[in-house]
Amino acid sequence: MEAPKTVVILTRHDKDWASASDVLLEVYAYRVILVSSAKEALKTMTSIQVDLVVTDDDRFTTDGLDFLTEMRVSHPDIVRVYVASHSEGLSSKALSNAAIYQFLLKPINEIQLGLVVERALETRELARRHRLLSREFKISGDTLDFNERKSTIFRPESQRFEKLVHVSEQMVEVCDLARQAAPTDLPILIQGETGTGKELLVRAIHYNSLRRASPLMVQNCGGMSDEILQSELFGHKRGAFTGAISDRLGLFRAADGGTVFLDEISEVSPSFQVSLLRFLQEGEVKPLGSDKVLHCNVRIVAASNRPLKGLVARGLFRQDLYFRLKGFELEVPPLRERPNDIAPLTEFFAAKHADAMGKKILGISANVLEKLNNGDFPGNVRELENEIRRMVALAKDGEYLTTRDMSAALLAAAPRIRPEQGRGFLPEGVTLKDQVESLEKQIVSLALKRHRWNQSRTAGELGLSRVGLANKIKRYALDESSG
Ligand SMILES: Nc1ncnc2c1ncn2[C@@H]1O[C@H](COP(=O)(O)OP(=O)(O)OP(=O)(O)O)[C@@H](O)[C@H]1O
Numbered sequence: 439m440e441a442p443k444t445v446v447i448l449t450r451h452d453k454d455w456a457s458a459s460d461v462l463l464e465v466y467a468y469r470v471i472l473v474s475s476a477k478e479a480l481k482t483m484t485s486i487q488v489d490l491v492v493t494d495d496d497r498f499t500t501d502g503l504d505f506l507t508e509m510r511v512s513h514p515d516i517v518r519v520y521v522a523s524h525s526e527g528l529s530s531k532a533l534s535n536a537a538i539y540q541f542l543l544k545p546i547n548e549i550q551l552g553l554v555v556e557r558a559l560e561t562r563e564l565a566r567r568h569r570l571l572s573r574e575f576k577i578s579g580d581t582l583d584f585n586e587r588k589s590t591i592f593r594p595e596s597q598r599f600e601k602l603v604h605v606s607e608q609m610v611e612v613c614d615l616a617r618q619a620a621p622t623d624l625p626i627l628i629q630g631e632t633g634t635g636k637e638l639l640v641r642a643i644h645y646n647s648l649r650r651a652s653p654l655m656v657q658n659c660g661g662m663s664d665e666i667l668q669s670e671l672f673g674h675k676r677g678a679f680t681g682a683i684s685d686r687l688g689l690f691r692a693a694d695g696g697t698v699f700l701d702e703i704s705e706v707s708p709s710f711q712v713s714l715l716r717f718l719q720e721g722e723v724k725p726l727g728s729d730k731v732l733h734c735n736v737r738i739v740a741a742s743n744r745p746l747k748g749l750v751a752r753g754l755f756r757q758d759l760y761f762r763l764k765g766f767e768l769e770v771p772p773l774r775e776r777p778n779d780i781a782p783l784t785e786f787f788a789a790k791h792a793d794a795m796g797k798k799i800l801g802i803s804a805n806v807l808e809k810l811n812n813g814d815f816p817g818n819v820r821e822l823e824n825e826i827r828r829m830v831a832l833a834k835d836g837e838y839l840t841t842r843d844m845s846a847a848l849l850a851a852a853p854r855i856r857p858e859q860g861r862g863f864l865p866e867g868v869t870l871k872d873q874v875e876s877l878e879k880q881i882v883s884l885a886l887k888r889h890r891w892n893q894s895r896t897a898g899e900l901g902l903s904r905v906g907l908a909n910k911i912k913r914y915a916l917d918e919s920s921g
Pocket residue numbers: 601602603604630631632633634635636637638639743783819820823
């Protein structure tokens with residue numbers, strides 16, 4: 439059972455507190471300790487865990503408030519509540535210096551005091567959880583202080599960019615570019631199918647940028663009327679349209695100094711594209727219904743799961759806006775094109791969900807990994823995570839994840855023919871030499887394509903020297919434009 443919360447009341451007026459301390463004790467089951475000097479209060483605070491301190495003053499003293507002000511530095515984690523005898527002469531500066539949770543006036547109303555103490559402790563607990571969560575959210579390898587993560591069954595070779603788990607060359611490249619782009623102020627355009635991890639990448643970029651201490655605000659642009667989007671992003675004045683019952687700041691200004699993530703950017707109307715373009719060019723914000731032009735400094739990251747280039751070609755997206763948005767362009771490949779990421783992601787999700795469900799999973803059977811490797815994953819990483827979460831939920835505590843717990847669709851997936859696994863190549867020619875050479879040509883050509891013609895990477899993968907690779911390129915007359 440949780441230990442009772444301890445409330446220390448520092449007062450020289452014991453009898454003012456008789457019924458209030460009864461209520462704290464009887465109704466709320468707090469431990470209440472009455473002390474009459476700062477020295478005694480400090481002694482209590484060093485010998486036991488104190489959760490909240492209440493002090494009071496009479497008309498002629500400020501000792502109680504002074505003590506809270508000192509506590510702010512010496513014991514910042516203890517919540518402070520102040521009871522004054524009078525509001526005259528009480529300066530808001532002095533109150534704000536003490537950073538108290540609440541101040542009350544005498545005579546003490548025990549019901550009010552009980553509620554204030556209860557809320558104060560709840561708020562502190564929420565703030566603590568919020569701190570933990572946001573730290574978890576922002577963690578990067580070196581600030582990791584959560585034991586649970588250390589227990590995950592990571593492959594040694596798997597890498598992290600903030601929360602993005604990956605090993606594939608393609609993702610290493612994407613993350614490298616994102617790391618380089620992060621500290622600049624240029625807009626970034628992230629494209630990729632649904633569930634590939636675009637939002638995770640945006641967060642990683644924000645937390646690796648100089649804007650990390652300012653907000654990251656997310657706006658989904660899909661399925662929004664221009665008016666709503668306009669008011670969400672640029673804000674509005676009260677009465678600017680029906681339903682605008684108060685002023686709205688707008689996301690761009692709310693995120694001032696930070697990053698705004700515009701998701702599903704392909705969905706905005708042509709007229710809204712013009713507003714965005716203007717904002718990107720001038721950094722100017724004009725709230726709806728206002729004629730004041732305001733400035734704000736935000737970095738835009740936009741994402742789309744429909745390739746914008748194609749939309750531009752079809753006249754559905756403004757080319758000038760497209761060029762503006764792609765200060766850097768990142769393409770997150772679909773999971774089926776980076777099968778190497780399936781195993782480390784599976785292990786990561788299994789550990790994550792086992793932790794969350796309080797289960798122990800010994801590992802993942804080879805059959806499961808093989809089946810997952812065959813999956814097509816139109817929903818990409820999100821779909822893989824859903825599958826693993828379900829499997830962990832079904833698995834027995836202390837066992838392996840096996841195909842018994844897999845969903846029927848994935849179980850039925852036919853073995854995929856992966857050119858890079860050496861299957862699916864069709865030899866050409868009749869003689870053994872011709873057939874072997876034709877296979878070699880296909881393998882080298884595919885590897886080059888996979889590495890976007892980066893010859894040292896290709897040579898590395900194929901176990902060739904750079905000269906060896908160059909010779910093969912020449913022998914088979916391979917070139918970049920032939921695909
Ligand atoms: N590399 C990764 N490592 C760990 N988790 C990942 C990775 N990629 C994606 N995820 C997880 O998969 C889910 C989908 O990712 P995310 O929301 O970032 O995708 P998205 O590309 O923004 O999708 P959509 O286009 O549908 O909005 C999230 O739960 C995310 O945490």
